[in-house]
Amino acid sequence: xxxxxxxVLGTAQLAQPYGVLARxxxxxxSQQIDLIRLAESLRVVAIDTSxxxxxxxxxxxxxxxxxxxxxxxxxxxxxxxxIQMSMDSLRRDTLDIVYLHESLERSHExxxxxxxLAEHVGYGxxxxxxxxxxxxxxxxxxxxxxxxxxxxxxxxxxxxxxxxGLLDRAxxxxxxxxxxxxxxxxxxxxxxxxxxxxxxxxxxxxxxxGDIADRNGVSRICxxxxxxxxxxxxxxxIVGASSASELEVVASEFLCSIQGEVLDLVEQVEAAPWxxxxxxxxxx
Numbered sequence: 001x002x003x004x005x006x007x008v009l010g011t012a013q014l015a016q017p018y019g020v021l022a023r024x025x026x027x028x029x030s031q032q033i034d035l036i037r038l039a040e041s042l043r044v045v046a047i048d049t050s051x052x053x054x055x056x057x058x059x060x061x062x063x064x065x066x067x068x069x070x071x072x073x074x075x076x077x078x079x080x081x082x083i084q085m086s087m088d089s090l091r092r093d094t095l096d097i098v099y100l101h102e103s104l105e106r107s108h109e110x111x112x113x114x115x116x117l118a119e120h121v122g123y124g125x126x127x128x129x130x131x132x133x134x135x136x137x138x139x140x141x142x143x144x145x146x147x148x149x150x151x152x153x154x155x156x157x158x159x160x161x162x163x164x165g166l167l168d169r170a171x172x173x174x175x176x177x178x179x180x181x182x183x184x185x186x187x188x189x190x191x192x193x194x195x196x197x198x199x200x201x202x203x204x205x206x207x208x209x210g211d212i213a214d215r216n217g218v219s220r221i222c223x224x225x226x227x228x229x230x231x232x233x234x235x236x237x238i239v240g241a242s243s244a245s246e247l248e249v250v251a252s253e254f255l256c257s258i259q260g261e262v263l264d265l266v267e268q269v270e271a272a273p274w275x276x277x278x279x280x281x282x283x284x
C-alpha cells in the first residue's frame with residue numbers, strides 16, 4: 001500500500017442525486033457546508049467538483065474551505081467563461097486542477113480547450129488534467145505535454161488501468177493519477193438485492209467480492225479501497241459522500257488495513273467486462 005495515496009472528496013452527490021442507487025438529495029445548503037468543513041478534519045486533502053454538479057461549487061465556496069480544489073471545464077462554455085464561473089462560485093482566485101472531461105482524441109474542440117487551459121496555468125489554474133474513460137484516452141494524455149494530471153476509473157471490477165503498468169508509466173513521466181469510481185457508485189458496498197434490474201449482469205461479480213469480504217471479516221468498503229490504495233503510481237483516490245455520516249465512514253475505512261493474502265484473492269476474481277462497469281451505459 002502506497003503511503004502517498006491521499007483521499008479526495010468527490011462532490012457529484014453533494015447537492016444533487018447521483019448514481020444508480022441515488023435517492024432524492026434533500027440536504028440543505030448548511031448541511032452541505034458542514035460536510036465540506038468536516039472533510040478538513042478527516043485527512044481529506046482536496047475536493048473534486050464540477051460546475052455541472054448542481055450547486056456543489058457554490059456550497060464549497062460558501063464553506064470557506066482551504067482544501068485544494070479540483071474542478072472541470074464546463075462542456076458548454078469557453079475555457080475563460082468556465083474558469084471565471086468556477087472561481088466566482090468557489091470564491092477562489094486560483095483552481096488547483098482543472099480537468100478536461102472530453103475525449104482528446106475525438107474532438108478538435110477538446111484540443112482547443114486543452115490549449116486554452118494550458119495558457120491559464122500560472123494565471124488562475126495550477127495544473128491541467130484529463131478525465132478519461134478509455135485506455136486509448138489515457139495513452140493520449142500521457143503523450144500530451146499540457147496534461148500533468150489524469151483521472152481514471154479504477155475498481156476491483158474495472159482493472160484495465162491497474163494491470164497494464166499504465167499507472168506506473170504515468171508516475172515515471174511525472175504525471176499524477178487520481179482514481180475515481182472505486183466504489184462503482186456504491187454498488188461494491190451495497191447489498192446485491194439493491195441492484196437495479198438493468199445491472200443484473202453485475203450480480204455474480206459483486207457477490208464474489210462480497211463473499212471474499214464476508215469470509216475474511218472485513219467490510220466491503222475497506223476491501224474496495226484497500227485494493228485500489230495498493231496500486232503503484234496513484235496519487236489519490238476520489239470518493240464521494242452525501243452526508244456527514246457517510247464521509248466519516250469513508251475516512252475511517254480509508255485507513256483500514258487488510259492482509260495482502262486477502263487482496264490477492266480479490267485479484268483472482270474475474271474483472272467485469274468494460275461495458276458492464278461503464279457508468280455512461282447504466283440506467284436505473
